[in-house]
Amino acid sequence: xxxxxxxxxxxxxxxxxxxxxxxAQKIVIIDINTGKEKRSFFATDTKHFLVLNTRDEKHYANRxxxxxxxxxxxxxxxxxxxCVDYQVTCDPEQEVKVAEALWNNNHPGAELDRKIRKYIxxxxxxxxxxxxxxxxxxxxxxxxxxxxxxxxxxxxGLNVTRLNIKLxxxxxxxxxxxxxxxxxxxxxxxxxxxxxxxxxxxxNDEDREANAIxxxxxTDSLEKAIQxxxxxxxLENISIEQFYGELNTLVRTKLISHLNTNILSxxxxxMNYLSxxxxxxxxxxxxxxxxxxxxxxxVQEEIIINNNVQMTPNNIGKYRAYGSPNLDVWVxxxxxxxxxxxxxEESYVDILSDFSSIRxxxxxxxxxxxxxxxxxxxxxxxxxxxxTLELTKYFALNVKV
Numbered sequence: 001x002x003x004x005x006x007x008x009x010x011x012x013x014x015x016x017x018x019x020x021x022x023x024a025q026k027i028v029i030i031d032i033n034t035g036k037e038k039r040s041f042f043a044t045d046t047k048h049f050l051v052l053n054t055r056d057e058k059h060y061a062n063r064x065x066x067x068x069x070x071x072x073x074x075x076x077x078x079x080x081x082x083c084v085d086y087q088v089t090c091d092p093e094q095e096v097k098v099a100e101a102l103w104n105n106n107h108p109g110a111e112l113d114r115k116i117r118k119y120i121x122x123x124x125x126x127x128x129x130x131x132x133x134x135x136x137x138x139x140x141x142x143x144x145x146x147x148x149x150x151x152x153x154x155x156x157g158l159n160v161t162r163l164n165i166k167l168x169x170x171x172x173x174x175x176x177x178x179x180x181x182x183x184x185x186x187x188x189x190x191x192x193x194x195x196x197x198x199x200x201x202x203x204n205d206e207d208r209e210a211n212a213i214x215x216x217x218x219t220d221s222l223e224k225a226i227q228x229x230x231x232x233x234x235l236e237n238i239s240i241e242q243f244y245g246e247l248n249t250l251v252r253t254k255l256i257s258h259l260n261t262n263i264l265s266x267x268x269x270x271m272n273y274l275s276x277x278x279x280x281x282x283x284x285x286x287x288x289x290x291x292x293x294x295x296x297x298x299v300q301e302e303i304i305i306n307n308n309v310q311m312t313p314n315n316i317g318k319y320r321a322y323g324s325p326n327l328d329v330w331v332x333x334x335x336x337x338x339x340x341x342x343x344x345e346e347s348y349v350d351i352l353s354d355f356s357s358i359r360x361x362x363x364x365x366x367x368x369x370x371x372x373x374x375x376x377x378x379x380x381x382x383x384x385x386x387x388t389l390e391l392t393k394y395f396a397l398n399v400k401v
Contacts, residue, residue, distance in 0.1 A: 200271065
């Protein structure tokens with residue numbers, strides 16, 4: 001039993017005894033020696049074909065999933081499969097042309113498929129710059145459809161009433177998820193390397209879907225390209241304070257926009273999700289700090305200054321860029337330095353008579369120091385403990401922000 005083709009509804013090989021039964025059918029006898037309709041009574045090496053025209057509206061052929069490979073190994077080492085669906089009909093008076101064009105194969109349907117594959121090869125080899133297939137696939141497919149229709153109509157005599165062409169794996173594309181390993185990043189205002197990891201989910205970019213299909217198996221290259229671009233962007237555009245303080249806010253937002261435009265569009269993808277992690281900023285930051293500390297200073301006799309300091313963070317990035325110092329130790333050490341340097345040139349009498357001005361100096365210097373590491377001094381109270389200074393009025397300074 002011969003193989004059945006969808007084109008049987010338009011043309012098929014039949015026995016010499018088959019007859020046309022109405023005007024919607026025509027028997028065409030092909031002379032194998034000439035490939036043309038039989039003209040001579042003496043031609044005996046022949047094939048008979050029944051061609052069905054559009055006088056009967058049921059005479060059309062639907063072909064599904066004709067797979068055509070396209071390759072350009074010499075220039076781009078690129079290969080992909082196109083899936084072609086088509087519907088064709090034969091107008092009255094075109095039956096001979098159709099039979100003469102499709103007789104030379106085991107079946108007219110097989111010959112039509114072969115010719116369509118040839119048209120596609122010719123288009124990509126001679127009618128189209130192969131690189132356009134990646135860069136402007138939709139436009140390429142539009143031109144390819146026009147090219148195939150014109151060739152089928154002019155060279156075969158069939159009408160193409162429907163033609164759909166898509167990439168073979170188009171229906172298989174799914175969101176792409178990548179979790180990178182930790183890699184080193186650098187900053188223009190910070191001397192040391194820090195580590196970074198990204199987790200992303202990428203969707204298909206409808207405007208560049210062909211790129212996603214062509215490069216769907218090249219995930220290693222995509223990950224490396226993303227990593228390289230992140231490193232370059234951070235070095236050129238992001239401060240160490242922004243990295244520490246705004247990694248998954250401002251920095252993340254800027255990277256999404258930059259990567260979509262400069263990297264992902266080439267791969268036919270767009271960002272759906274991005275998370276950035278670094279072990280360098282995993283330390284918890286205290287949201288409120290209160291420290292009591294005594295500073296002892298020897299003038300004519302020992303003076304003890306009791307201090308109460310309250311601080312809150314205002315720039316976590318700055319704090320981490322400073323090295324995330326132990327705040328308890330930092331406050332105590334800086335109170336020692338500030339108070340002793342402030343009292344160093346003060347006489348015992350000056351301290352007795354005007355501690356309020358000294359208190360103000362201590363406060364101002366501690367506010368500046370705290371700001372340099374990303375903290376705000378909400379309140380600092382400094383008071384001498386010595387009995388000789390008991391008349392000094394208790395004074396508390398609130399620093400408003």
